[in-house]
Amino acid sequence: SYELTQPPSVSVSPGQTARITCSGDALPKEYAYWYQQKSGQAPVLVIYEDTKRPSGIPERFSGSSSGTMATLTISGAQVEDEADYYCYSTDSSDNDRVFGGGTKLTVL
Amino acid sequence: EVQLVESGGGLVQPGGSLRLSCAASGFIFSNYYMDWVRQAPGKRLEWVGRSRNKAHTYATEYASPVKGRFTVSRDDSKNSLFLQMNSLKTDDTAVYYCARLSTGDPYYFDYWGQGTVVTVSS
Numbered sequence: 558s559y560e561l562t563q564p565p566s567v568s569v570s571p572g573q574t575a576r577i578t579c580s581g582d583a584l585p586k587e588y589a590y591w592y593q594q595k596s597g598q599a600p601v602l603v604i605y606e607d608t609k610r611p612s613g614i615p616e617r618f619s620g621s622s623s624g625t626m627a628t629l630t631i632s633g634a635q636v637e638d639e640a641d642y643y644c645y646s647t648d649s650s651d652n653d654r655v656f657g658g659g660t661k662l663t664v665l
Numbered sequence: 666e667v668q669l670v671e672s673g674g675g676l677v678q679p680g681g682s683l684r685l686s687c688a689a690s691g692f693i694f695s696n697y698y699m700d701w702v703r704q705a706p707g708k709r710l711e712w713v714g715r716s717r718n719k720a721h722t723y724a725t726e727y728a729s730p731v732k733g734r735f736t737v738s739r740d741d742s743k744n745s746l747f748l749q750m751n752s753l754k755t756d757d758t759a760v761y762y763c764a765r766l767s768t769g770d771p772y773y774f775d776y777w778g779q780g781t782v783v784t785v786s787s
Contacts, residue, residue, distance in 0.1 A: 558729075590773045592710075599762060599777040600710070606771070643710055645773065652726075656710040 559583060559648040561657035568663040575631040577660045579644030582625055589627035590645040591620060593638075594659075600643065604629060634664045667691040667776045669763050674781030681753050685781055687746040687763030695719055695741040698766035700774065701748045703759035703783075713737075713761070716746060730756070753785045 561581040569575045579589055588607050592600035602611050604620035607627060617632045627646075631638055644657040673685040687699070698721075701713040714737040717724045725737050736749040746763050760782050764774040 588771055588773075592774075599779050600774070601777070602773070602775055605767070605773055605775075611775070645710075647771070654712040654728075656712075658709045 559653040559655050561644055561646060561655055563642075563644060563657040563660045565658070566661045566663065568665070569634050571636055571664055572633050575634045575638070575662055575664070577629045577631075577642050577644075577662065579627045579629075579646075579657050580625050581627075581644075581646055581648075581655075581657075583648040583650070584622060584625050584627055584646060587646050587648065589620070589622055591618075591627075591629045592643045592645060592656075593640045594643065595640045603642075631662070634662070636664050638662060639664050667765065669765065669776060669778030671761065671763055671778045671781035674761065674783045676784045676786065677753055678787050679753060679755055679785055681785070682749070682751045683753065683783060685748040685750070685761055685763075685783070687748075687778055689744045689746065689763075689765070692765070694739075694744040697768070698772060699737075699739060699746045700764045700766060701735075701737060701746075702762045702764055702774070702777075703757075704762070704780075705756070705759040708759075711759075714748065715766075750783070753783075755785050757783060758785045759783060 591604040594600045607622040641659045668690045670688045714727045716737045734752045738747045760780040762780045765776040766772045767775045
């Protein structure tokens with residue numbers, strides 16, 4: 558079955574740029590989506606279709622994708638951005654819908 | 666404001682059954698596909714099942730681990746989504762979220778509920 562791979566953790570100081578990657582063989586032909594999940598809360602969509610930002614999401618969140626890797630970038634990360642971040646994508650060849658393993662972002 | 670509120674979770678013995686509900690508000694429920702997604706303790710999010718809308722004949726789909734045991738249904742007159750879980754296993758222990766799908770292909774989860782906890786244990 559299809560898998561998406563993320564680093565388990567990323568750590569930055571406040572104001573620095575955090576980059577979280579997601580690799581998957583189907584990403585060249587499928588979009589990546591990114592969800593933020595703070596402790597004990599429901600996931601929140603922060604990036605859709607590789608690069609688009611939903612209304613209400615701060616401009617410091619951006620997404621990109623190249624080849625088999627998608628990247629979530631948080632420019633000028635803030636303490637309130639501490640959360641687990643999950644990428645999501647599909648593999649239409651066998652109808653898989655999968656999440657990455659999640660990356661714990663620490664900002665301190 | 667879109668709101669999704671799950672209920673029905675609890676403690677159940679292996680082999681038992683449980684029915685989860687998701688009450689939706691703030692949008693025209695009948696127009697949307699709706700999914701269930703779960704998260705076992707310390708594990709990644711896992712897609713469980715889908716209910717398409719009336720325009721797509723309420724067709725359902727399931728992840729392999731739950732196929733034949735779980736059933737997704739909906740009642741558009743009550744703006745509610747359901748997950749009937751039978752023959753439960755300890756591996757089904759998780760927080761279960763209902764999620765709204767975006768309009769149009771490609772589909773993705775644009776709103777989530779807060780989740781309800783299901784514990785399968787003897």
